[in-house]
Amino acid sequence: MKIFKIAIILCLLGSSTLFAQAIKTRTHTNFDEGWKFALGHATDYTRDFNYGNGNNLFAKSGESAGTAIAIDFNDKQWTNIRLPHDWVVGLPFRYVKNDDIDSHGYKPVGMLFPENSIGWYRKSFEIASVDSGKRFEIQFDGIYRDSKIWLNGYYIGGHFSGYNSVTFDITDFIRFGKKNVLVVRADATEFEGWFYEGGGIYRHAWLNTYDNLHFKSNGGAFAHAAVEDKDARVTIETNIENRGIKGATATVYNYITDRNGKVLAKGKEMPLDLAVRKDVKLSDDILLRNAHSWDLNDPYLYKAVSVIKQNGRTIDSVQTRFGVRTFTFDSKTGFALNGRKMKIQGVSCHQDHAGVGSALPDELQYYRIKLLKEMGVNAYRATHNPPTPELLDACDSLGMLVMDETRLLNSGKEYEDQFRDLILRDRNDASVFLWSIGNEEYVMQHTDIGKRIAQNQVLLQQELDPTRISTYAANMGNYFKGVNEVIPVRGFNYNLGGLDGYHAAHPDQPIIGTEVASTVTTRSIFTKDTVRAYVPDYDLTFPSWASTAETWWKITQDRPWFIGGFAWTGFDYRGEPTPYRWPNVNSHFGIMDMCGFPKTVYYYYQAWWTDKDVLHIAPHWNWKGKEGQPIEVWVNSNADDVELKLNGKSLGKKDMPRNGHLVWTVNYQPGVLSAIAHKKGRVIKAKVETTLSPVSIKLIPSKIKLMHDGQDAVIVNVIALDAKGREVPDAANMIQFDLQGSAEIIGVGNGDPSSHEADKCSDGQWQRSLFGGKAQVIIRSLKSNGKITLKGFSSGLKADEVTFQ
Incomplete structure (x- = not known):
């Protein structure tokens, strides 16, 4: 038996943690406000602000006349924006028969759309003459991608990665007591992943100052x-x-x-x-x-x-x-935190969210982690790239383990440096318990080259952070050659049928499910719909390489040596539409949809991942026109037994199988479908009932107090109610929003994976239709004080409003 024991004390050195605000010798100033933005062009320099014409940008240092890099360039017609900013989420959907466009969610960005794939940013600022003598540094937490940065016409550096943070010392280029102009060109013509990635300065920017000795x-x-x-x-x-x-x-x-x-x-x-x-x-x-x-x-x-x-x-x-x-990784007993054995109840997640794409306000990071914890999740896998520092801050503060993953398994200088920067940035985050050196490198992961690359990355990780170990997300079944020969913790992406054989052959290597399950479901839809590209909201449908949630979790529970794993995925995300393509523009993999609204499988996990009293009935009970027809009813619960009733008549009582669910076939009649369960001698009740048509709107904010700092945000969920105050689960009304006061709407969504409605309403007329009776609007505060009021209204429905303090 081989045991890895690690005792660590971890410091947060994320986006804000190196900088003590109370000590004036060092400052860490948010640089998100006051930017100008315009689209350039990837193939026509005349539409790209003369960039690259005659190589005039690099022939002589600081010579930039006639380009967007010049200090005196007229950017008055450019759009005023505030970071984080993702220009791609605001583009319309467009069908093109192309695998890259398909996998990125049918947003017209990339090589086929040069007019949408270059983003220019300019920001003017001043630094007082009295501050000369200090050192100055510009910090970007994430620019997608292949960015080039200039200050006052001088090229200060570029950054290839779309995900890693980067800093540049700008001391030599500052004009003290005068106007300074910072310019960024982001080039999103090439993709790094096969999922929605967005474009632009989509994470925070900072201006750092400190002493020459620092x-x-x-x-x-x-x-x-x-x-x-x-x-x-x-x-x-x-x-x-x-x-x-x-x-x-x-x-x-x-x-x-x-x-x-x-x-x-x-x-x-x-x-x-x-x-x-x-x-x-x-x-x-x-x-x-x-x-x-x-x-x-x-x-x-x-x-x-x-x-x-x-x-x-x-x-x-x-x-x-x-x-x-x-924490302890043990090849026979699994994982322990602070000496307490536990299964990793994890989810893999991409970083985008409905309405805002990849440019999430910090509050939304905390909101998403809170939703996952409510479900019973104890671990988050950042797939397949370095996360934003604020995501790690949320996990540190709320109590969530993190598998931190670099973008690509490659020991060449570019990608070795990316992995190095990731470890140095995140190695002190309390939440990070395991590094991942990469994911599913089909061509080389089973080869000797793959083995040598992995060995280099493992040794680099151990050099920079000897307090942890690493894994690799391998879709190789029980194959041992290559990466798996040298990785400390063997990661399984699916292929769980090979677990027992692999463990028997390699009993000293701990094993974790780096990617598991992949059930595909559409929230609130319970019949297959190939026209609208929907799949039933039951734990039934999965791709050929994957399994249901119930299958993988039973495998996990039956094997004490299996550490647990990361279900694919916690939330739906833009791109990778499966099993359908257009008109579907989102994935169906999420346990929650893109807004964070739970699907049926959410309650399976919550039942077996928490001690809460869970009793959930699916589907809803609005099935006009299907009277007398059979409806499949699923009950997820952690109770001992469940009795189902329709309009007071018993449909039978069943024992709840451990780590399972119950199913009844019920001939539909309008009314009340109820469940009565017993759990350790206690009675638990739940019901779904046929509602009337919607008559009013209800706004449900995540909080009612906002800081007027220009950064705080609130998530407002929207539902429709009938005359009896019941939520109408199949309402599809179009909801308009009006916001008054010191705040702005930054995005809307509804979780519909085939919706082509705008996430960004460029004309200022914000609206979104309900899908499955729900929608969402995201609001960000401004810096001025004053009352903030959001109103939701729709034709024929009573409006609602919420006021924020």
């Missing part, structure tokens, strides 16, 4: 610990850089506080003597007494502060949050 931005601090009974011995490694014009002498020390800022422990003060343009790594041990563990239901986060002092004055300081925990 902690490095990515990898500047790393904390890890060995747990000693109730204590934790913390090792904090810092990486300090001198970018001044002469050598520097200083001291460095670290201390730890509780979540409220009370100092709990302090390390030793270490001397520092650093030559020009050199960097150095320092290490310190701090004993944290009676350490409070980070756990799924108690995600306690400490704060760590690292300080550089020179001549008795603090010149740089970084503040981070961190958590203390242990």
